[in-house]
Amino acid sequence: MKLAILGSGPGGYVAAIRAAQLGARVTIIEENEVGGTCLNWGCIPTKSLVASSEMFSKAKRLQDFGIETTGNISPNFLKILERKNRIVNLQIKGIRNLFKLHGITLQEGRGQVVSPTEIIVESKNGAQKTVTADRIIVATGSKTLQLPAFPFDGRQILSTDDVFRLDAIPKSLTIIGAGVSGCEFACIFRQLGSEVTLLEKLPRALATEDTEISHIFERELKKRGIRFIPSITVDKIDMRDGGVHIFLGDGTELGAEKALVSVGRSFNSDGIGLEKVGIRKGTRGEIIANEKMETNIPGIYAVGDVTGGHMLAHVASAEGIVAANNSVGGNERADYSAVPSAIFTSPEIASVGITEQQAVETGIKVRTGHFQFRTLAKSHIMGEIEGMIKIVSDESSDKILGVHMIGPHASDLIHEGVLAISKGLKTKDISNSMHAHPTLSEVLQEAAADVHGEAIHGQKK
Numbered sequence: 001m002k003l004a005i006l007g008s009g010p011g012g013y014v015a016a017i018r019a020a021q022l023g024a025r026v027t028i029i030e031e032n033e034v035g036g037t038c039l040n041w042g043c044i045p046t047k048s049l050v051a052s053s054e055m056f057s058k059a060k061r062l063q064d065f066g067i068e069t070t071g072n073i074s075p076n077f078l079k080i081l082e083r084k085n086r087i088v089n090l091q092i093k094g095i096r097n098l099f100k101l102h103g104i105t106l107q108e109g110r111g112q113v114v115s116p117t118e119i120i121v122e123s124k125n126g127a128q129k130t131v132t133a134d135r136i137i138v139a140t141g142s143k144t145l146q147l148p149a150f151p152f153d154g155r156q157i158l159s160t161d162d163v164f165r166l167d168a169i170p171k172s173l174t175i176i177g178a179g180v181s182g183c184e185f186a187c188i189f190r191q192l193g194s195e196v197t198l199l200e201k202l203p204r205a206l207a208t209e210d211t212e213i214s215h216i217f218e219r220e221l222k223k224r225g226i227r228f229i230p231s232i233t234v235d236k237i238d239m240r241d242g243g244v245h246i247f248l249g250d251g252t253e254l255g256a257e258k259a260l261v262s263v264g265r266s267f268n269s270d271g272i273g274l275e276k277v278g279i280r281k282g283t284r285g286e287i288i289a290n291e292k293m294e295t296n297i298p299g300i301y302a303v304g305d306v307t308g309g310h311m312l313a314h315v316a317s318a319e320g321i322v323a324a325n326n327s328v329g330g331n332e333r334a335d336y337s338a339v340p341s342a343i344f345t346s347p348e349i350a351s352v353g354i355t356e357q358q359a360v361e362t363g364i365k366v367r368t369g370h371f372q373f374r375t376l377a378k379s380h381i382m383g384e385i386e387g388m389i390k391i392v393s394d395e396s397s398d399k400i401l402g403v404h405m406i407g408p409h410a411s412d413l414i415h416e417g418v419l420a421i422s423k424g425l426k427t428k429d430i431s432n433s434m435h436a437h438p439t440l441s442e443v444l445q446e447a448a449a450d451v452h453g454e455a456i457h458g459q460k461k
Contacts (some may be wrong), residue, residue, distance in 0.1 A: 004133035006139060008029075013034060015139060020103060029108075049163075106197050118130055141306055147261065149235075186345050210404040267308060291305070291334050362393060390403075398427055
């Protein structure tokens with residue numbers, strides 16, 4: 001069986017490898033570089049900057065750990081980007097080597113679907129080649145959403161991609177949009193020394209997170225010197241005097257060296273032949289696919305951001321595996337019951353399952369358990385005591401419905417919650433499971449026990 005995959009991001013390249021493992025002859029088509037947005041402009045580059053900014057922040061606190069230093073410590077943004085480039089290039093090399101290992105053909109160029117079994121690939125020099133296949137997977141991803149009122153110029157009005165082209169840390173930065181990317185960049189540049197203002201049209205930052213988590217994060221923004229203005233709109237941005245002037249809906253004018261616009265993403269579904277073969281798209285331009293990742297055209301599948309679902313790299317990979325299995329005769333469905341979310345702010349935020357608010361809205365009676373990181377010995381050992389965990393459970397069955405946390409290594413800790421929800425575990429299953437001491441994972445055991453007022457180190461309910 002021959003399979004062609006359009007796009008080599010986390011959805012496409014994972015699908016390619018799985019299909020090859022199952023015996024398919026796979027051709028993957030990529031216009032830019034393997035790894036997609038996640039590897040080249042998104043997840044990996046951003047987290048590299050997070051690591052550098054956090055290291056700088058910790059270096060300034062070395063004396064708190066009994067380490068004496070001499071001389072000044074300062075960030076060098078160009079060297080930070082050099083490190084980022086080394087990491088990205090290493091991952092790119094790894095994916096290309098995996099393609100060779102599994103006998104996957106990489107066809108470089110822009111692909112256009114012309115039939116359910118054909119894709120025309122045009123290389124950068126204009127040469128065309130037709131790739132034929134029995135099945136096709138579309139995994140073209142998404143791109144930064146640009147608003148007509150704030151056109152990116154790459155120098156003063158920046159997209160999230162433009163950040164990686166800067167040659168210095170801005171003295172001041174105003175970020176429009178307090179979603180995941182906006183909040184991550186706010187923390188990064190504040191730790192590196194920028195004066196940061198964060199604007200959001202909704203009433204709170206990270207509005208999709210649990211309300212309690214969101215409010216704690218807003219408090220941490222203030223503690224770190226980040227100015228946060230919620231429930232505000234931006235009318236226009238003028239560039240003058242070597243900086244930007246941002247005019248808000250309430251008549252306020254803000255000045256900054258640069259502005260970063262982070263207001264969402266749009267789908268890479270245009271110009272790839274979908275209309276020609278009749279693939280159905282939604283009102284936002286997303287490809288409509290079912291839980292088997294099938295489109296309305298037999299033999300053509302779609303995965304990842306371009307389908308408009310959970311726009312997360314690990315979801316794209318999971319969908320890619322489902323599509324690959326089904327393309328060779330399987331009958332699998334994507335499972336979205338326990339999708340983890342990780343936000344690499346300072347402190348980190350992670351969640352899985354439903355929030356307390358969502359449970360109430362759907363008529364589910366719940367019990368909640370809370371526990372503060374500052375109560376853990378390990379948090380004090382690390383010097384990172386900010387944050388909290390919240391567990392939401394069904395009142396009648398005790399099953400865990402949601403886990404929400406803000407604190408050190410939340411992105412790593414959340415996976416015990418993922419396993420609990422995916423396997424239908426109860427809070428008692430967590431609280432009665434031995435957790436090593438002293439570790440951060442004790443926060444889950446204590447929060448689970450707190451659901452029933454039994455946390456050993458918690459406050460009496």
